[in-house]
Amino acid sequence: MKEKEFKNVRWGDIYYCDLGVTNGSVQSGMRPVLVVQTNRLNESSPTVVVAAITAVKKKTAMNTHIELNTDCGLKEPSMVMLEQLRTVDKATELDNFVGRITDADKISEIKRGLKFAVGIPVKPKTERKGIVLSLCPRCRSEFQSIPENIVKRLDPFQADKEMCDKCQVGYGYDYMIFKKNHHHAKGGVDNV
Structure with missing residues (x-):
């Protein structure tokens, strides 16, 4: 695929991606991934940071495991694993567009999970919704x-x-x- 086809990759987009063959608990193979790289970098970089998504929901209490429903384009309820971050090439590793996370509460939950995954202090949840x-x-x-x-x-x-x-x-x-x-x-x- 040509790189220019992915110039509009945005934070919160879900694509299929070939994560290749890995060892141990590292996610592998063709699977959906969530774009978690800032849009500023997405506009100019040939690579993008993604988090692996799985339909096997384990350890759902972990701060980095966020449940996703089918309203974002996934075929079945799944879970994004924010501790499973990977940099991939837009042109050669990203495949078909699946959908996008648009729910404000889910976006906030994902951002909190990302902060937790990389050690950025997280403020307690507030009651305000918007x-x-x-x-x-x-x-x-x-x-x-x-x-x-x-x-x-x-x-x-x-x-x-x-x-x-x-x-x-x-x-x-x-x-x-x-x-x-x-x-x-x-x-x-x-x-x-």
């Missing part, structure tokens, strides 16, 4: 201009800007967006 979006300054201002919105930087230490999820033109950071009058209610944000 959506997570990468926003450029212009789009962030639009969300902040709505009085009932609370817009909070998800990770104040995030160094790399990512393509804006709203306009797909500018670059910015990840923000949690929730409603002032709904942030403690079960179910999270409505119509953001």
